[in-house]
Amino acid sequence: MxxxxxxxxxxxxxxxxxxxxxxxxxxxxxxxxxxxxxxxxxxxxxxxxxxxxxxxxxxxxxxxxxxxxxxxxxxxxxxxxxxxxxxxxxxxxxxxxxxxxxxxxxxxxxxxxxxxxxxxxxxxxxxxxxxxxxxxxxxxxxxxxxxxxxxxxxxxxxxxxxxxxxxxxxxxxxxxxxxxxxxxxxxxxxxxxxxxxxxxxxxxxxxxxxxxxxxxxxxxxxxxxxxxxxxxxVNRNVSNTLNQNSLKLCAEMLEERYDKTYGGFGVAPKFPRPVELHLMLYYSKKLLEDKKQNESKETLQIVCHSLQCMSRGGVHDHVGGGFHRYSVDECWHVPHFEKMLYDQGQLVNVYLDAFSYTKDTFYSTIARDILDYLKRDMIGESGEIYSAEDADSAEHVNSLMKKEGAFYIWTIKEIEDILGDSANIFKDHYYIKASGNCDLSEMSDRHDEFKGKNILLERKDVSFMASKWGMSKDEYNRILGTCRQILFNKREGRPKPHLDDKVIVSWNGLVISAFARASKILLTEATEIKFNFPVVGCNPGEYMEVAEKAASFIKNNLYNEDECRLYHSYRIGPSKAPGFLNDYAFLIAALLDMYEYGGQIRWLSWAINLQAKQDELFWDKNGGGYFNTPGEDPSILLRMKEDYDGSEPSGNSVSAFNLLRLSSMFMGEKSDYYRETAEHLLLVFEKRLKEQTLAIPLLCCAADILSSSSRKQIVVVGNKTAKEFSEMVTAVHENYEPNKTVIQVDPSASEELDFWQSNNPSIAQMAKTAPTDKFAIAYICQNFVCRAPVTDLKDLRAVLSEVLKPEEI
The missing domain is CATH 3.40.30.10 (Glutaredoxin)
Incomplete structure (x- = not known):
C-alpha cells in the first residue's frame, strides 16, 4: 500500500x-x-x-x-x-x-x-x-x-x-x-x-x-x-428472525485474523478499522453478562493490545496528537502520513469505550490526545471541523520539493540539537538512531526513502522505561511531555502539510459524537492523573462546547430548515451536492449522543426531524433498507445500498443503531415504527449477516441488540443546572454499557414536559411525580418498567455496577 x-x-x-x-x-x-x-x-x-x-x-x-x-x-x-x-x-x-x-x-x-x-x-x-x-x-x-x-x-x-x-x-x-x-x-x-x-x-x-x-x-x-x-x-422472502449468531461468527473470524505480536487484524498494510474493535468490545461485554469471564477477558485483551500497539506506533503522531491513515508495515510503525477526520472521531470513541470498560487512564489519555489535536488544528472560528491534513509537505521553507512525511520525521542530529540534555532519554524511548529507525520490518522502507530519518515509535511502555532510567513514572512522563512540546514548537516552523478545510457533515457527525461522549466519560478519570503534552488536560465540559458549536455550524450553514434537508459539505458556501445517507445517519447519531450526554432537548428534536427526512429521501419503499443517495440526480447511474463497515461505518449500520436508540426512547406507535424499520433494514441484509459477517461488524452488533430484550433506559429527572444532577448523569455514563439509553428531564422546563407528553407520556409522568425535595432522581428501567427510584449517588453507582438481566428489573 x-x-x-x-x-x-x-x-x-x-x-x-x-x-x-x-x-x-x-x-x-x-x-x-x-x-x-x-x-x-x-x-x-x-x-x-x-x-x-x-x-x-x-x-x-x-x-x-x-x-x-x-x-x-x-x-x-x-x-x-x-x-x-x-x-x-x-x-x-x-x-x-x-x-x-x-x-x-x-x-x-x-x-x-x-x-x-x-x-x-x-x-x-x-x-x-x-x-x-x-x-x-x-x-x-x-x-x-x-x-x-x-x-x-x-x-x-x-x-x-x-x-x-x-x-x-x-x-x-x-x-x-x-x-x-x-x-x-x-x-x-x-x-x-x-x-x-x-x-x-x-x-x-x-x-x-x-x-x-x-x-x-x-x-x-x-x-x-x-x-x-x-x-x-428486493425483499427476498427473508425469514422473520434474524440470524443471532452473526456477532459470534464475526468475533471468531476477527480472532483468527488477530496479530498476537503487533495487535490489530490481518497483515500489512494495517488500517485502524475502529468498527472491528467496537464489535470485539461489545462481544466481550456480552460474554461477561453471560458469565463467561475467561472468554470475555481474552476478547477484551485483543482490543486492549491492539489499541496499545496502535498508539505506541508511528501511525500515532506522538508530537502533535491524532492518528495517521494507516501503516505500511505490520508493526504500526511507518505510516501513510495523512490525517483523516473520520479516523479521529471513531478512534476517540473506541478509546473512550476501552477506558469505560477497563478504567485504565491510558485509553482516556489517548482519547484526549486526539480531541486536543482536533481542537488545536482542525476547527475553524465558527466551530466547523475540517476534513483532513495532507501526507506531503515541503522539506524546507524555500523548497519546491514535497515529500511524504517531511513534516513528521526527524534525524538524530535534530533531536540532539533541539532537546539537549534530555535527548538521550527521548532517543531511547522513541527508538531514534543515526541510521534511521525504519528497520523493524521489510515492509517499512523498502526503497530507503527514510534512510537516516526517524519516525517516533515506542517499543516499550512507560513503566518499563521509567524503571530502566531509575525514575518515577510521573517524572519520566513529565520529561517526555516537555520534549514533545519543544519538538512541537520546532516543528511548527516547518512547512505544514496542506489543510483541507472543507466541512463534511458526515465526518463532522463522527467527531461531534466523540466530543459529546468525552464530555461525560472523561469526568470519571482519577483526579490525580497528570497530563503531558500534547494532551492539554482541559475540563471535559469543554468538549461538549466544541460539539455544540460544530452542530450549530451545520444547522446554520448546511441545513435548510424549511425543507428539513442537509447539504453534504461546505467551503466558502454550501456545496451543490445534497446531503447523502451518511450525512443524515452520522449526524443523527451525533445528535442522539449530544442529548444523552448533554441533555438539551433541541438536539433530540432535530434528530427526530432528520430521521423522518432520511426515511423520506433514502428508504427503499419496495425492498427496505436505505439507498446512499436521494435518487434525484439523473447523472448518478447507480443508486446503491451499502452495508460495508470500512474506514467509515455504513449509513445502514449507523441507521440501524439510530432507529433502535429512538425506539427505546418512545412508546406506542412511534416506538413500534422505529423498531420495525430497524428490523426490516436488518432483514434486507440477512444473507450477509449469515455468510459475510466480517464485512459488517457494526451491523452484527445492531442485529444482536435487536434480538435482545435487555435494552435498558435510564431516566434522570431533576434540575439540570444542579451539581447533583450532573453527577448522576456522569455516573450513568461511567461504565461501558452499549445497550442502554439515557434520558434527561427537567420538570421545570415546560418545553421538555410538552415534548415528552407528546412522545412518551411515561417520561412526562416520571418528571411530574418526581420528589420535589431532590435535585436529581434516577429511574433504571426495562421497556419503561422501572425499579424503585434512586436518589443517592452511591446507591446509583451500586445498582449500575450490577450485570442486569431483564428479569431483575
Whole structure:
C-alpha cells in the first residue's frame, strides 16, 4: 500500500459479479496488463518525491481552467493545469455529446499522495494535456465532495479489478457509462505498468473504430451492476428472525485474523478499522453478562493490545496528537502520513469505550490526545471541523520539493540539537538512531526513502522505561511531555502539510459524537492523573462546547430548515451536492449522543426531524433498507445500498443503531415504527449477516441488540443546572454499557414536559411525580418498567455496577 490511495477490500462488493460477465472486449488487454500500486504494499521509489507546481508558487499562471471557480480544495489544486478541466455537471456532459468524444473522469481528494503525483507527472504535462483536450472532455471530481459520483465508478473499478483506490481514472461515454477504468497511471510505460499516454492513444483509437461496441459494453456493465444491487434491494422472502449468531461468527473470524505480536487484524498494510474493535468490545461485554469471564477477558485483551500497539506506533503522531491513515508495515510503525477526520472521531470513541470498560487512564489519555489535536488544528472560528491534513509537505521553507512525511520525521542530529540534555532519554524511548529507525520490518522502507530519518515509535511502555532510567513514572512522563512540546514548537516552523478545510457533515457527525461522549466519560478519570503534552488536560465540559458549536455550524450553514434537508459539505458556501445517507445517519447519531450526554432537548428534536427526512429521501419503499443517495440526480447511474463497515461505518449500520436508540426512547406507535424499520433494514441484509459477517461488524452488533430484550433506559429527572444532577448523569455514563439509553428531564422546563407528553407520556409522568425535595432522581428501567427510584449517588453507582438481566428489573 502506498501513498494516498486507499485500499477498498474486495469484500465490499461481494454481491457484485467480479469480474463482470461481459465488458470491454476491445480494450480488455489494458485492464489485464494494468496493475495499480495499491495492489501491493510496497512503496515505489522516487515517485513519492515530486516538485511542487510552479504555478502554485507564483501569482500569475500560464493556464486557468473552469476549476478556478470551484470551492473544493482538490479542484482548486488543478485550476491551473493545462488540461481543460470541467467540474462534474451538465456543461461537461453537453460538451461531450456535442463533440462526440468520450469523457475522461479523474476522481481524487486534496490529501491524496498519488493524486498529487499523477497531477505533476501527467496533468501538468503539456503533451498529455493536449491529448486530453483534443480527444476527450476531462472532468475532475473531489470524491469527498461528490461521494455519489465516486461510488458509481469505484464500484465499477472494484468489480473489474477486485480492488481500487485513488486517484480513480475512468473513461466514460457521453451518456456517462464506463468504458474502462483504473487508478494511478504513470505517464510512460514503466515497471510493467502501462503508461497514461499509451492508454489515451488506445482509448481514442478504440472510440474512433469501435464506438458502438464500447458504448454497448458500458451500458451492459451498468445494467449488470444495477441488477446486482437490485438483488440486495428486493425483499427476498427473508425469514422473520434474524440470524443471532452473526456477532459470534464475526468475533471468531476477527480472532483468527488477530496479530498476537503487533495487535490489530490481518497483515500489512494495517488500517485502524475502529468498527472491528467496537464489535470485539461489545462481544466481550456480552460474554461477561453471560458469565463467561475467561472468554470475555481474552476478547477484551485483543482490543486492549491492539489499541496499545496502535498508539505506541508511528501511525500515532506522538508530537502533535491524532492518528495517521494507516501503516505500511505490520508493526504500526511507518505510516501513510495523512490525517483523516473520520479516523479521529471513531478512534476517540473506541478509546473512550476501552477506558469505560477497563478504567485504565491510558485509553482516556489517548482519547484526549486526539480531541486536543482536533481542537488545536482542525476547527475553524465558527466551530466547523475540517476534513483532513495532507501526507506531503515541503522539506524546507524555500523548497519546491514535497515529500511524504517531511513534516513528521526527524534525524538524530535534530533531536540532539533541539532537546539537549534530555535527548538521550527521548532517543531511547522513541527508538531514534543515526541510521534511521525504519528497520523493524521489510515492509517499512523498502526503497530507503527514510534512510537516516526517524519516525517516533515506542517499543516499550512507560513503566518499563521509567524503571530502566531509575525514575518515577510521573517524572519520566513529565520529561517526555516537555520534549514533545519543544519538538512541537520546532516543528511548527516547518512547512505544514496542506489543510483541507472543507466541512463534511458526515465526518463532522463522527467527531461531534466523540466530543459529546468525552464530555461525560472523561469526568470519571482519577483526579490525580497528570497530563503531558500534547494532551492539554482541559475540563471535559469543554468538549461538549466544541460539539455544540460544530452542530450549530451545520444547522446554520448546511441545513435548510424549511425543507428539513442537509447539504453534504461546505467551503466558502454550501456545496451543490445534497446531503447523502451518511450525512443524515452520522449526524443523527451525533445528535442522539449530544442529548444523552448533554441533555438539551433541541438536539433530540432535530434528530427526530432528520430521521423522518432520511426515511423520506433514502428508504427503499419496495425492498427496505436505505439507498446512499436521494435518487434525484439523473447523472448518478447507480443508486446503491451499502452495508460495508470500512474506514467509515455504513449509513445502514449507523441507521440501524439510530432507529433502535429512538425506539427505546418512545412508546406506542412511534416506538413500534422505529423498531420495525430497524428490523426490516436488518432483514434486507440477512444473507450477509449469515455468510459475510466480517464485512459488517457494526451491523452484527445492531442485529444482536435487536434480538435482545435487555435494552435498558435510564431516566434522570431533576434540575439540570444542579451539581447533583450532573453527577448522576456522569455516573450513568461511567461504565461501558452499549445497550442502554439515557434520558434527561427537567420538570421545570415546560418545553421538555410538552415534548415528552407528546412522545412518551411515561417520561412526562416520571418528571411530574418526581420528589420535589431532590435535585436529581434516577429511574433504571426495562421497556419503561422501572425499579424503585434512586436518589443517592452511591446507591446509583451500586445498582449500575450490577450485570442486569431483564428479569431483575
Amino acid at each position: 502506498v501513498g494516498g490511495a486507499v485500499m477498498i477490500l474486495p469484500i465490499v462488493l461481494t454481491s457484485v459479479p467480479t469480474p463482470l460477465r461481459r465488458i470491454l472486449p476491445t480494450i480488455r488487454n489494458l485492464h489485464l496488463r494494468f496493475r495499480h500500486p495499491v495492489s501491493s504494499p510496497n512503496r515505489l521509489p522516487c515517485s513519492r518525491i515530486f516538485a511542487m507546481s510552479e504555478s502554485s508558487k507564483t501569482a500569475t499562471h500560464s493556464y486557468t481552467n473552469r476549476l478556478a471557480s470551484e470551492h473544493s480544495p482538490y479542484l482548486l489544486q488543478h485550476a491551473h493545469n493545462p488540461v481543460d478541466w470541467y467540474p462534474w455537471g451538465e456543461e461537461a456532459f453537453e460538451a461531450a455529446r456535442k463533440r462526440g468524444v468520450p469523457i475522461f473522469l479523474s476522481i481524487g481528494y486534496s490529501t491524496c499522495h498519488w493524486c498529487h503525483v499523477m497531477e505533476v507527472e501527467s496533468f501538468e504535462n503539456q503533451e498529455v494535456a493536449k491529448m486530453l483536450n483534443d480527444w476527450f472532455v476531462s472532468i475532475k471530481v473531489d470524491r469527498e465532495e461528490r461521494p455519489d459520483v465516486d461510488k458509481v465508478y469505484m464500484t465499477y473499478v472494484q468489480s473489474l479489478h477486485g480492488s481500487g483506490g485513488w486517484p480513480l481514472s475512468a473513461f466514460l461515454s457521453p451518456s456517462l457509462n464506463p468504458l474502462m477504468a483504473g487508478t494511478y497511471f504513470p505517464p510512460e510505460d514503466m515497471h510493467g505498468r502501462i503508461g497514461f499516454k499509451t492508454i489515451l492513444r488506445k482509448v481514442n483509437e478504440a472510440w474512433k473504430t469501435k464506438r458502438e461496441i464500447l458504448e454497448k459494453d458500458g451500458a451492459d456493465a451498468i445494467e449488470q451492476l444495477s441488477e446486482a444491487f437490485a438483488a440486495i434491494s
